[in-house]
Amino acid sequence: NGDNALNSISSTNTSSSASVESSTNEISEVFAAPVILNPIVTDRVSSTGAVTISGTVSPLTKKLEVTTYIAGSPEPYILQRYKAGSVQWNYAVSPELGNIVAGDNRYSFVAIDKDGNRSEPAELVINYNKPKVDADLSAPKVLTYNGTTSSDTTENSVLVAGTIGKGIVKVFVNDFALSRYVPDSGAWSYYAKKDYNNLNAGVNTFSVYGVDQDGRKTPAIQFTITKNEPEVTPVATPPL
Numbered sequence: 001n002g003d004n005a006l007n008s009i010s011s012t013n014t015s016s017s018a019s020v021e022s023s024t025n026e027i028s029e030v031f032a033a034p035v036i037l038n039p040i041v042t043d044r045v046s047s048t049g050a051v052t053i054s055g056t057v058s059p060l061t062k063k064l065e066v067t068t069y070i071a072g073s074p075e076p077y078i079l080q081r082y083k084a085g086s087v088q089w090n091y092a093v094s095p096e097l098g099n100i101v102a103g104d105n106r107y108s109f110v111a112i113d114k115d116g117n118r119s120e121p122a123e124l125v126i127n128y129n130k131p132k133v134d135a136d137l138s139a140p141k142v143l144t145y146n147g148t149t150s151s152d153t154t155e156n157s158v159l160v161a162g163t164i165g166k167g168i169v170k171v172f173v174n175d176f177a178l179s180r181y182v183p184d185s186g187a188w189s190y191y192a193k194k195d196y197n198n199l200n201a202g203v204n205t206f207s208v209y210g211v212d213q214d215g216r217k218t219p220a221i222q223f224t225i226t227k228n229e230p231e232v233t234p235v236a237t238p239p240l
Helices: none
Strands: 017-021 026-030 035-038 051-056 061-068 073-077 090-092 103-113 124-128 140-145 155-161 168-173 186-195 202-212 220-225
Touching: 017 035, 035 124, 051 124, 090 103, 155 220, 186 202
Parallel strands: none
Antiparallel strands: 017 026, 035 051, 051 090, 061 073, 061 103, 103 124, 140 155, 155 186, 168 202, 202 220
């Protein structure tokens, strides 16, 4: 994803109001939806897939959420570079960021205030003018663990690397969408880390599968990583 980055929350859409008192009466200010300024309607077809979406938003906004619909599934993400109270925002789209695929791509932007109230969505569709690839729905493969074929380790971090067929736009490990995966790239990677709470002592089991642009899934395959505790060499007691 990319506000020049990617994260996610989801919630039902509600609208909020803030009250501002004047000397004579109380004025209700509606929490406004984001406004999309660029690209303009006539420029929403891209031959490269690299597009910057930008616009304005109410100064009452604390967070800005974008939802993409790659492979038909909504994936909400909070723009990490948006600063609370700013009236301007932008969001980068590119194949390398994994947030655009061949054909029509829908994006929905929602402003969220300090109390968690949500604006109405502002939406646009960008057409990535690229031929759609016929997906290879064969099962993904696991190739290496930290660059070796052994899945036994004493390390606290393991980089798992593998391959997957052409035309796959999303790869999931334990139902977690890999943000590092580039659609239709044929290669995927995943970090199992003690700090991420997905690598514990003993046998750790993972399931990986891919999804094509139409939401069709590959078969899921399982792999395991066995984390062994490093041997502790006893310290010799010096003679008295």
